[in-house]
Amino acid sequence: MSDTAASALTAGATPDAGPSSGARRWLVPLALLACVILSFFDKISVAVLISSPAFQADLGLVGESTKLGLLMTGFLLSYGASSMFLGFLGDIFSPRSCLYGMLILTASIMAVMGFVDDYGLMLGLRVLLGIAEGPMFAVAYTIVKRLFPPREQARATMLWLLGTPIGATLGFPFTIWVIDQFGWRASFFAIALLTVPVMLLVYLVFRRLDVSTRSPALQHSDKQHVPLATHRAAxxxxxxxxxxxxxxxxxxxxxxxxxxxxxxxxxxxxxxxxxxxxxxxxxxxxxxxxxxxxxxxxxxxxxxxxxxxxxxxxxxxxxxxxxxxxxxxxxxxxxxxxxxxxxxxxxxxxxxxxxxxxxxxxxxxxxxxxxxxxxxxxxxxxxxxxxxxxxxxxxxxxxxxxxxxxxxxxxxxxxxxxxxxxxx
Known part of the structure; x- marks a missing residue:
């Protein structure tokens, strides 16, 4: 067995895991980078919207600075709670499946937001968006830890962490342009549509990965998820x-x-x-x-x-x-x-x-x-x-x-x- 293959197995991948060996494995953090950039588009869209007179008027928020602020605060609180209390799902189930689930949920929530006329419903959807996106960093970190040997983990982590400043840099002008050209509702639909190419990229990169690359607790088991009792003890x-x-x-x-x-x-x-x-x-x-x-x-x-x-x-x-x-x-x-x-x-x-x-x-x-x-x-x-x-x-x-x-x-x-x- 080659040193590269051995490293891949040590990190949790199977011998035919595709991108987990050789230069192609670096496609994994690049796919995660796309996910993080997209998640920042979701996060900051409301920061642009709360300055839109049309958005404020349609939701009855003119002069309601506190309610506007709650749209961000509600997201941040639910995001933090979800990260803390739902991140464990990446240990019990395949991180790849968790990634797919988060992308589908966030796209669906963003699409529904485009039809909303009620402030309470919009706030509730922002909270749900925070819950859906909360485990993102935990899942990305887990995938990198299992696919990359320790000597490469800082570089692999750096690649997907760059999605934070890049997402903020691109997200603001993109959202502003969409709102100016097509109205505030279109900004939600546009971000939901952007999920499609990101999901395609994730599928192409991860489809040959055995993300057994699941929890190490399953490496020598035919089970598809870790028993809760085992995970609680760990x-x-x-x-x-x-x-x-x-x-x-x-x-x-x-x-x-x-x-x-x-x-x-x-x-x-x-x-x-x-x-x-x-x-x-x-x-x-x-x-x-x-x-x-x-x-x-x-x-x-x-x-x-x-x-x-x-x-x-x-x-x-x-x-x-x-x-x-x-x-x-x-x-x-x-x-x-x-x-x-x-x-x-x-x-x-x-x-x-x-x-x-x-x-x-x-x-x-x-x-x-x-x-x-x-x-x-x-x-x-x-x-x-x-x-x-x-x-x-x-x-x-x-x-x-x-x-x-x-x-x-x-x-x-x-x-x-x-x-x-x-x-x-």
Whole structure:
């Protein structure tokens, strides 16, 4: 047996698993990338819609800012809960089947939204959309863990994680264009239709994979799913690991930085630095470009040295130091944004390593469960960060309070993984 084939079998694939061996296996994270990009189209569509006068009028939401905000909040809360409590399905059933199910459900929900005239029904459908999409990251992480050897997992993870910034970058102009040309209802139908080519891509890539690549608990069994009792016992062992909860705490700090940057960077540039809105738009994009570069560099370096915890800790230390430089710079907006971009790039270095660390430090038979809890807790906490930063700014009357909070979370993330550095 060749080394490549042996690696594929070790990762959980069968000898004839197609893309799991050789260069073709890299089609797997690219297919997952398409799924993540599409899921971000679903997420952000409402962010564009709530600014549409026609959407507000048709649903009776003119002047109802709180109700409009609930369309996003309802999604985020259900998304986090679903990630935590439904991610285990990827351990019990084939992750491939879970992926198909999520795509079909999200496409159906988006299509139904295009016909809705009632706010309550729209809110309910947004909650259902969050439930349907919640396990996405856990399932994607599980597939990569089972198909790729440890020395390649950061790069494979980086490829599908890039769907987050790419989805946001493409999703906003696409949704705006569709609404301008065809109306707000067409935006839901368009995203539902985009699911068809994504599903076709997923089918073509995964059709020859044995995703026995199911749970390792089924490798020597003719059963099609893991008994619940077996999974409960494995989950109990996972929840007793202090290393797992250390990684969860790190992810809370990690996503707190990201949500803070996403929510408050433009406001900070305009209100605290006095930059005009047009220039603030350009300045706001530079840290995220740097973040993308950091993700690529972090994946390559980490796969070479396989020091996942160390890379994550260094990334957050660098992100915190970059924010400290931002707070110390006066008189030069370009120097300030360069420091902010350095901070974001260092955060990006950690991004592909987060799930690679989780894969290295948790058992394979509960990988989707671990990924779901890990991602769900991080998103729950992260969703509170914009509100918390806003409260700090109101309480202190100073925009820098938000940056100081993000800096503190970055340093917390760097410290919490130190006990894991030598082992992982």
């Amino acid at each position: 989950t109990g062992r996972l929840l007793k690991r202090w290393t797992f909860w250390s990684m969860c705490l790190f992810n809370v700090a990690f996503l707190a930085y990201l949500w803070g940057l996403n929510s408050w960077l433009p406001t900070y540039l305009v209100q605290d630095k006095g930059i005009d809105l047009d220039q603030a738009g350009i300045f706001s994009s530079l840290p995220f470009i740097a973040m993308l570069l950091g993700e690529v560099i972090g994946a390559i370096v980490s796969d070479r040295f396989d020091r996942r915890a160390l890379m994550c800790s260094i990334a957050m230390l660098g992100a915190g130091l970059g924010l400290a430089m931002v707070l110390s710079i006066e008189g030069s907006n370009w120097a300030m944004i360069a420091a902010m971009s350095f901070s974001a790039a260092m955060w990006g270095v950690g991004a592909p390593n987060v799930f690679a660390l989780l894969a290295k430090a948790t058992p394979s038979d509960v990988s989707a469960t671990a990924g779901g809890i890990f991602n769900g807790l991080g998103n729950f906490s992260g969703a509170l960060v914009p509100v918390l930063i806003g409260a700090l700014i109101v309480a202190t009357g100073d925009m820098t309070a938000g940056l100081m909070f993000m800096m503190a979370m970055a340093f917390l993330g760097a410290v919490v993984l130190l006990p894991l550095v030598r082992r992982y």
